[in-house]
Amino acid sequence: MSPTVLKPRCKSHALLAYEALFRQVLPQYRKHESIISEYRKEKAGYDGERNVDYKLSTYPRKDFLVVQGIRLKNPPFYFQIDTLILTRRFICILEIKNQKGTLKYDANLKQMVQEIDGKVISYKDPILQAEAQKTHLREWLAMHGIFNVPIEALVVIAYPSTIIENVQGDPGVYNQIIHREGLHQHLERVGRNHPNHLLTNAQLKKLCRVLADEDTPLQTDILEKHGVSGRHLIRGIPCSKCHTYPMKRLYKNWQCQKCLATKPKAHERVILDHFLLHQPTVTNQECRNLLQIDSPRTAYNIMNTMGLHKSGKNSARVYHAPPLSEFPQDSSFPFNLQNHIAKQSLD
Known part of the structure; x- marks a missing residue:
């Protein structure tokens, strides 16, 4: 008994496009540092999401419906949700983070800092990101006649080895930024807070259909982004x-x-x-x-x-x-990325 996955996760357009570029670019341009760096970011995000997908698949609740990655329009903006959990009692957004090392969250400064390999990297506040997604989703639901369902959000750190430090010791943060391993317990907590059925089965089925119809994956032009032209390709x-x-x-x-x-x-x-x-x-x-x-x-x-x-x-x-979901999801590279990192121009 496990949640029903309505929309299995597939690779993003950007990730598929980078894999395509590695297959199609001429050998002398395969060491381009910025292309490999951007690809690795996309792949790391996908791998982190898949880690959380597995943990969620072991959650023993058959009344949970799961959408693994969706992008919707709340005019004039689009918003993207890593994982969306639908129930008759509540909706829960999972904002998945794939950073490793040590993450320090400062509730006063609204900032998250990563320390890894002697480097310090600052990121946007993931709680504010999740709250923004809640706002967009609430407005999107209202456009489709759904007003009464509560929306929760959890920031899920994908890797158990990542250390999370709550700098201010804010007790609320412990229920907002969580490890993947604690996902089941936090979903139980959220469920206890929302015991009443607010959506009918018919409403839930209709919502699922509308989500599928309005999903609009982002299309990324990576050739323009990296200055790649026809002369660089096989x-x-x-x-x-x-x-x-x-x-x-x-x-x-x-x-x-x-x-x-x-x-x-x-x-x-x-x-x-x-x-x-x-x-x-x-x-x-x-x-x-x-x-x-x-x-x-x-x-x-x-x-x-x-x-x-x-x-x-x-x-x-x-x-x-x-559709993107029908593209081959298996990676195929003509070389080993580990041996092809160098600063190189496409000129």
Whole structure:
């Protein structure tokens, strides 16, 4: 018996895009320090969220509905919630933090400071962040006719090894910033504070549908962010074994011209990477340029066998990216990140 996950967590657009960039960037540009640094931040956040997801999955309450990551619009702003717990009695926001080392929270200064490896890093007040999310969610719920459900928020530190110091000794902080290991106990506490059913089953089901419909994942243009252009990227399909490119199309198959490895669906990663790095659509001509092939019929067959949604007819036809949740969630890198950190320009 465990909570029902309505929306399983998938990698963010930014994280998927960084992984795509590592696959598609030319070898001489793979040591770019700022790209690797930003990727690691995205990956650390995702890993921290997954750690909390696991802990929550072991909570023995089947009446909890869990949304693992959602971004909604409270005009004119968007707000993002790491984990949203829905019940008929209350709603709870989990603001997940992945920092390691020692975290010192100062209730007077409204500041959290991280000390790790001799460095001191200041962050926004996570309690104020969670309170802002509560405000946005309360206003969003009101727009959908829900006014009477209490909203709680917990700041969850993802790693048990992280030391949390409550600088002012403020007793309220102990119920607001918690370790992942204490999540079950704090959810029990919150539940005891809200014993009455305020939403009907019909209202809860409707809320779940509206949340799914209005979820709007953030789309990040990492090429523009890091000054990456076409000249920095591989043309064609790189071999997944020896990384030589481009692979050559040989009757419904792709073959590496160096190691002779074959892979019938090697084009799929490259087309999906195009959606992540460039734009959420692709035309027949763009597909041919992307895969370094000449035949419009081959490009047509490739995109149709991928089951991509399409619109328009003939030369105006475009194929659309699938939802983020349908992108492969397994990481695939052409090199070991640990050995590729250096200050390098893309010039």
